[in-house]
Amino acid sequence: MSQTQMMKGILDGCLLAIIRGKEVYGYEMAERLSEYGFGEVSEGTIYPLLMRMQREGLVTSVKKASTAGPKRKYYSLTDKGRQELEAFLERWKRLERSVNEAIRQETNEGSEGSA
Amino acid sequence: MSQTQMMKGILDGCLLAIIRGKEVYGYEMAERLSEYGFGEVSEGTIYPLLMRMQREGLVTSVKKASTAGPKRKYYSLTDKGRQELEAFLERWKRLERSVNEAIRQETNEGSEGSA
């Protein structure tokens, strides 16, 4: 019953969505997620996830020098990654609908509010 | 990347919402979840979850005879369960907002659509 449990199976899709927009690197994704309201997402979460997605052929990466630190690993979507993103978006919409139906239906139980 | 992974940390909250409406038993909750679009939720998921929530003091249960089968275990919310439900609803709203922001922002990248 924590915020972190709720992100299981969702974070990867969000990362795909973020990567779709433009090439980004891991460290930057963590900052973006924080802006979007996910809170501080651990690097121990992000990096293994990105490596797994690369292993699965959803993303590719290239290293580029940075002006202020070590090289950055920029990620891009593959065609397979784009397909996976579409599938994720559908899964998310379905989950969103289901959850909202469950909590709405039951929250209003006994007060039809027909006025 | 499956539907089941997405439900982690969400199912328990939905069960609390369902229980809030009126006394229900596990078998019935599975049917309800299916109606709401969650798909078939395994009994190996529901029962351990309910037992855990009872152990944590979120719900109480009473056994009642059924007309067509073994006794049913009806669950009700405790005050603590009601509080947990409120907390879940806030977490869910936040997650929903965050995910939608992440996928919207990035989906529209490069086409401001100012027309």
Added chain:
DNA sequence: GATAAATACCTTGCATTACAAGATACTAAA
């Protein structure tokens, strides 16, 4: 050169949780 801070990536081990598979038991019908 030494030290510190910010950036940037990676690894190991752990906790949580949904599920498949299977067990148990009661009722009703054949």
Added chain:
DNA sequence: TTTAGTATCTTGTAATGCAAGGTATTTATC
């Protein structure tokens, strides 16, 4: 007795987010 539907519980497995810790680069300060 057998079959089917209802109803609950247990065991073992897989997936995944995270804490904690490690490595490396750049810039700035001493």
